[in-house]
Amino acid sequence: MEDSLIIEYYWQRDHRAVAETAEKYGHYCYTIAINVLKRHEDAEECENDTYMKVWNSIPPNRPVSLRGFLGRLTRNTALNMLRTKRAVNRGGGSCDAAFEEISEVVSGEDITLGEVEKRELVKAIDEFLSELPREKRRIFMMRYWYFESVSEIAARFGKRENTISVMLGRIRNKLRIYLQERGFEL
């Protein structure tokens, strides 16, 4: 079903909206959730929470891209769940490894960003991403936005795991320099 029609169902408060969303984007949401949370039950819970949040946020929202909207909600929900379940989920999952990798970019110090600083950071990240070649950008996003494991990304892009790891390492390094040059306190 067309996204515009699904969104229309939400606006009409028609419950078919959720069923259609689940049918079309269930796998997408579940994949994001499982990448972060690692446990099937948690991922299912996250997926259902996401549907509820979508139901509560459309209207008033009318997303341009339902996939993007759902993706963000799922990822956000999953990361919030992870924070509360962190202790149980530690232990070599792709998400934990991704956190560790990103720790190379940031200092790890407890610096709380204000709304303005956060917006500036998002803007800088967007600019950095726009300057990356498409494939590198996609690989970076698959790792740190979708939290796919290096081996999954290697399979997806038809490359060796080592190649992906090296590419990611270089991108992280570039990102750190890029942000430092723009005065971000990392």
Add this chain to the structure above:
Amino acid sequence: MRAEEFLDALNEANEIYIIDAWEPNNKKRPTWRRFGTIAACLALLCASVLYLSSEDGGEMPTGGSSTGQVIIDQEDNKGNGNPAFTVHMDSVAVNEVSGNMDAARLWRDPEMYHNEVWDESQIIEYYGRDLTPSYVPEGLLPAQGNGSGAFILNNEDGTVAEDTVWIGFYHDYYEDGSPKLTEGVSAVKGISITVSRIGILNCCIYTLPDDEIETTDIAGTTVTFGYRSMSYGPYDPDTHEPSGYYDLYTAEFTLEGVEYEIISHQLPLEEIVKVTASLITGEDNITAE
């Protein structure tokens, strides 16, 4: 800043990048990649092309050449009949192409520049050689525009501002002379060669950084081969999935100050290698093994 905070900020990244990352990868794992590691090693050991005599059979690569130089001295093999080249496909290094450079042409002020269509003899005089490859894959026909080139010259001093010459060979053509799409796979099938002497070509963006791109030595000329899996339509209106994918190969090299870019559509790798070898050596008797 903690990693968590950074990854939270990343959540708000431009939606385009989020959606684009999830798009199905259009890259098939091509056959050469399966043997890529072995081929890369061999590339360091073997010459790309051996200059062999058709009568004495020449010599096989002795290996040990880390630069991929021609192992057999051409002089030793001349005078024994038509020279032949054997291309060793195992030693051809192919790099993944992630995209094409913007091919938009510069706008030229007509008060400063003018166009001229040069014929074959003018082109040969300018480039100092015939740009037509000695070897053309079987079943391909020359395009209508072959043999002429659109040049842009400075009005004041007559210096050449653009000198790109394009030569094409395709399986078939429409009435207007443009290459025909094949049945089943809606894409052209053939090969095109673009040359320039003033360095305005730059077709490919490779996945790897410049210092990691592997090159192939063909008779002393360094060639960069590329591969891209190209999607073709019609595209699914809901999922935007293409109907399928086909192989696109590229070759870039500079020979006697002239830049060459070759692009093949729906042809095996060996064909672009053979065309490249024929342009470099000027010979048409080329086999691939």
